[in-house]
Amino acid sequence: MSKKILILTGSPRRNGNTLKMAKAFEKGALEAGHEVVWFDAGAKNLKGCRGCNGCWSKGKACCQDDDFNELAELLETCDMLQIVTPLYWFNFPAQIKAAIDKLYAYGGAGGLRPLSIKETGLFVAGELADEWEYQPLLDTYKYVFGYLNQEDPIKDRGVIRVYGLENPENLRDALEKAEAFGREV
Numbered sequence: 001m002s003k004k005i006l007i008l009t010g011s012p013r014r015n016g017n018t019l020k021m022a023k024a025f026e027k028g029a030l031e032a033g034h035e036v037v038w039f040d041a042g043a044k045n046l047k048g049c050r051g052c053n054g055c056w057s058k059g060k061a062c063c064q065d066d067d068f069n070e071l072a073e074l075l076e077t078c079d080m081l082q083i084v085t086p087l088y089w090f091n092f093p094a095q096i097k098a099a100i101d102k103l104y105a106y107g108g109a110g111g112l113r114p115l116s117i118k119e120t121g122l123f124v125a126g127e128l129a130d131e132w133e134y135q136p137l138l139d140t141y142k143y144v145f146g147y148l149n150q151e152d153p154i155k156d157r158g159v160i161r162v163y164g165l166e167n168p169e170n171l172r173d174a175l176e177k178a179e180a181f182g183r184e185v
Contacts, residue, residue, distance in 0.1 A: 034185070
């Protein structure tokens with residue numbers, strides 16, 4: 001069955017390794033007959049969540065006037081969310097974290113609108129090799145998407161963690177895995 005897949009990227013580096021991984025995933029997903037749309041949080045105007053609880057008070061997910069509301073429209077029409085991110089200081093970079101924090105507007109049983117997303121996937125890449133260094137990001141991913149749509153849980157399609165991307169062999173392997181993952185969803 002064909003899916004509409006949203007690729008959410010957030011690296012502040014243009015043409016970096018995570019963008020290459022996202023493109024490889026897209027290639028595989030398109031080959032499998034899926035529709036793919038993109039939102040690059042690193043290139044958008046996203047302000048951090050203020051915790052003001054003004055979600056939906058102005059008829060849109062976030063009462064702040066920024067590009068999150070563009071993302072919200074995509075989140076409400078996609079079947080799957082594929083997050084592709086570098087590891088920064090044990091977690092998501094600020095650019096993509098701003099978008100993730102604003103998912104609060106859809107929060108759990110208290111969200112005013114449900115997300116159409118039924119599945120998520122995560123690719124995280126960095127130079128660090130120890131599993132513990134990735135754990136805070138992996139925990140954030142698990143808890144955020146576990147909290148959303150509590151009555152109809154979002155299925156985690158899997159995580160691909162890649163490290164040592166300064167080595168061309170590791171990058172080649174990561175791109176092959178990303179493309180295969182795209183074909184399998």
